[in-house]
Amino acid sequence: MKHVLSPLCCLLLFLAGCTTVPHTGRSALHLMDNEELANSAALSFNFLKQETPISTDPTYNAMLSRVGKRIAKVAEPDMPGETDWEFVVFDDDNTINAFAMPGGKIAVYTGLFKVAK
Incomplete structure (x- = not known):
């Protein structure tokens, strides 16, 4: 269970920080x-x-x-x-x-x- 939960948490954290850059339309990771x-x-x-x-x-x-x-x-x-x-x-x-x-x-x-x- 620990081996599944850890990557899942990382994925959720990554997706939560993703935004789209207005001028380029690209996705970017914003942690702040x-x-x-x-x-x-x-x-x-x-x-x-x-x-x-x-x-x-x-x-x-x-x-x-x-x-x-x-x-x-x-x-x-x-x-x-x-x-x-x-x-x-x-x-x-x-x-x-x-x-x-x-x-x-x-x-x-x-x-x-x-x-x-």
């Missing part, structure tokens, strides 16, 4: 709702901001703000609920990276600006 995901991302983003130096370069910050506002404007209609957009430039010339987190948390490292002239 959007609000939980955004809250978790906000905590992680705040931790990163405390641990990583933030750039004060006006050129980089203006560039990210300008591009970020354009992205937010286009993405807003597809984002569930209110999105607390936040754009940060991390001061690390050795890191060539950028990332986005749920809830509108966007970061770019100064190293990316150096190579993407």
Whole structure:
């Protein structure tokens, strides 16, 4: 009985988390709702901001703000609920990276600006 119940519980858990992605029509497994995901991302983003130096370069910050506002404007209609957009430039010339987190948390490292002239 134990051997039958365990896979059955896994299957039910999997099916309960399945939803359809609006734009693609594909099925996806969602173990957290959007609000939980955004809250978790906000905590992680705040931790990163405390641990990583933030750039004060006006050129980089203006560039990210300008591009970020354009992205937010286009993405807003597809984002569930209110999105607390936040754009940060991390001061690390050795890191060539950028990332986005749920809830509108966007970061770019100064190293990316150096190579993407």
